[in-house]
Amino acid sequence: MASANYPQVETSLLEKVAPVRPPNDLDRCMERYQQADPEAPGTLIYALSPALLRFFRSQIASRQQADDLLQETWMRIHRVRHTYRPGEPVVPWVYAIARRVRIDGYRRTSRIVAHETAVEVLPEVAHREESRSSVPDFETLIAALPEAQREVITMLKVGGLSLEEVARATSSTVGAVKQKAHRAYEKLRTLLQARAEDASGGEQ
Amino acid sequence: MNCHDLERIFIQGDLSVTSPLPPEADQHLMTCSRCRELVQALRMPGDEETRPSAALSQLAKDLASDLTPVRPLAPAGLYLLAFSGIFASIVAFGVYRGGTLALSAMSAVQSVSILCALAACGLLLAGSLVHQMVPGSRHRFRPVFLPAIVIVSLSLVVTVLFNFRHERHFWQSGLACLRMGLPLALLAFVPFWLVLRRGAILSPRATGAAAGLLAGLAGTSVLEIHCPNLSLSHILVWHVGVSVLGALGGLAAGAISETMVRQRDHRRVTP
Numbered sequence: 149m150a151s152a153n154y155p156q157v158e159t160s161l162l163e164k165v166a167p168v169r170p171p172n173d174l175d176r177c178m179e180r181y182q183q184a185d186p187e188a189p190g191t192l193i194y195a196l197s198p199a200l201l202r203f204f205r206s207q208i209a210s211r212q213q214a215d216d217l218l219q220e221t222w223m224r225i226h227r228v229r230h231t232y233r234p235g236e237p238v239v240p241w242v243y244a245i246a247r248r249v250r251i252d253g254y255r256r257t258s259r260i261v262a263h264e265t266a267v268e269v270l271p272e273v274a275h276r277e278e279s280r281s282s283v284p285d286f287e288t289l290i291a292a293l294p295e296a297q298r299e300v301i302t303m304l305k306v307g308g309l310s311l312e313e314v315a316r317a318t319s320s321t322v323g324a325v326k327q328k329a330h331r332a333y334e335k336l337r338t339l340l341q342a343r344a345e346d347a348s349g350g351e352q
Numbered sequence: 353m354n355c356h357d358l359e360r361i362f363i364q365g366d367l368s369v370t371s372p373l374p375p376e377a378d379q380h381l382m383t384c385s386r387c388r389e390l391v392q393a394l395r396m397p398g399d400e401e402t403r404p405s406a407a408l409s410q411l412a413k414d415l416a417s418d419l420t421p422v423r424p425l426a427p428a429g430l431y432l433l434a435f436s437g438i439f440a441s442i443v444a445f446g447v448y449r450g451g452t453l454a455l456s457a458m459s460a461v462q463s464v465s466i467l468c469a470l471a472a473c474g475l476l477l478a479g480s481l482v483h484q485m486v487p488g489s490r491h492r493f494r495p496v497f498l499p500a501i502v503i504v505s506l507s508l509v510v511t512v513l514f515n516f517r518h519e520r521h522f523w524q525s526g527l528a529c530l531r532m533g534l535p536l537a538l539l540a541f542v543p544f545w546l547v548l549r550r551g552a553i554l555s556p557r558a559t560g561a562a563a564g565l566l567a568g569l570a571g572t573s574v575l576e577i578h579c580p581n582l583s584l585s586h587i588l589v590w591h592v593g594v595s596v597l598g599a600l601g602g603l604a605a606g607a608i609s610e611t612m613v614r615q616r617d618h619r620r621v622t623p
Contacts, residue, residue: 182421182422182424187416219407222412228487230422231424231486231487233425236486239488240488241486241487248554255614316490317488319484319495319554319555321491321492321493324494340386340389341386344389
């Protein structure tokens with residue numbers, strides 16, 4: 149495992165990411181869902197919900213709101229399950245619907261706290277248990293990104309979608325997704341560097 | 353390997369939080385603290401609990417108990433045929449009512465070019481609409497930009513093909529074209545929207561604008577075949593104007609549809 153080279157990486161955290169079934173299994177599961185197999189909805193929900201929940205959590209602050217959006221997503225998926233085309237990948241289809249639910253939810257609920265503007269420094273995090281790692285966690289890191297870049301990074305890194313799948317889910321092109329990811333990484337590098345300089349300046 | 357190469361692997365490779373990195377990337381990370389910190393941060397998910405809640409488990413059971421088989425959408429080609437058929441029917445009807453005076457007035461190059469341009473724009477929009485019916489479809493152009501791309505392209509073609517001419521009754525002749533083109537656009541929009549409703553429209557405004565533009569193009573096509581006024585200003589303002597008004601009308605229809613769905617969902621949630 150590459151993570152063994154980096155003592156600061158906590159492998160227990162990596163293990164907490166729910167395993168996602170291979171895409172082909174999920175595609176077939178969706179086909180069975182359309183054919184009214186009673187086990188299919190539960191299989192899909194348990195397979196995809198952890199990543200979807202993280203996708204919502206990366207865009208909005210509240211766990212409760214993320215749970216509500218997740219429920220709404222599955223209800224909407226149930227209503228439009230006839231639009232999935234057998235043979236096509238189901239993951240971008242699900243994420244496209246989830247993305248729309250998130251946008252509708254944000255517009256509907258004015259009290260949702262959204263990270264609308266990029267910030268020049270990493271946001272101050274509420275007091276957490278002291279971690280062995282000095283690197284900010286994933287949510288803290290990407291919270292500093294503009295919404296579109298944050299969405300792309302979350303789909304790529306947490307959802308495990310490919311560039312093509314992210315392009316499909318966001319009704320965009322592969323080139324546009326690459327550009328957003330590139331800008332996001334550049335911004336994150338800059339923010340991490342500024343943070344490191346502040347930390348070393350403080351120690352002095 | 354340098355920082356740029358590593359970023360390219362990280363972006364273009366299918367690397368999720370658990371994927372191992374290739375050996376050359378490992379070597380770079382041993383020497384570059386900036387990349388090491390970034391990779392560590394992106395490969396460290398938070399320690400937040402992401403197990404499905406009890407409510408979600410209950411939802412899974414409810415969905416399973418209320419499950420009926422559904423028929424998947426017909427192949428994309430069939431919907432493309434439907435949109436093309438509606439478009440062609442409206443144009444044929446308009447030409448039957450109005451006549452083909454413009455074809456006699458235009459040169460062969462002008463008539464073939466403008467009709468081909470209109471057909472190409474129509475096909476592009478119809479293809480996009482078919483993909484917009486299915487979430488997660490591949491798009492050649494972003495749906496939100498496509499109406500603008502089509503209108504600008506068509507305007508450029510018209511500008512190249514026709515010249516400015518002095519007109520005595522600019523407004524009078526223009527309004528006559530609007531009176532002919534807009535009802536045809538409206539007539540086309542209704543069946544387009546009925547076909548689109550079969551799918552899952554994620555962005556009613558973008559889809560409405562595209563459908564409205566396609567309907568407007570049907571009206572514009574009839575005008576290009578019927579109206580013998582070949583002045584560039586007349587064609588740009590009044591003929592292409594029908595398409596623009598169609599797009600705006602479709603955008604408004606999409607916005608209204610979105611509001612109605614939001615209000616319906618709100619009533620469903622709140623007692």
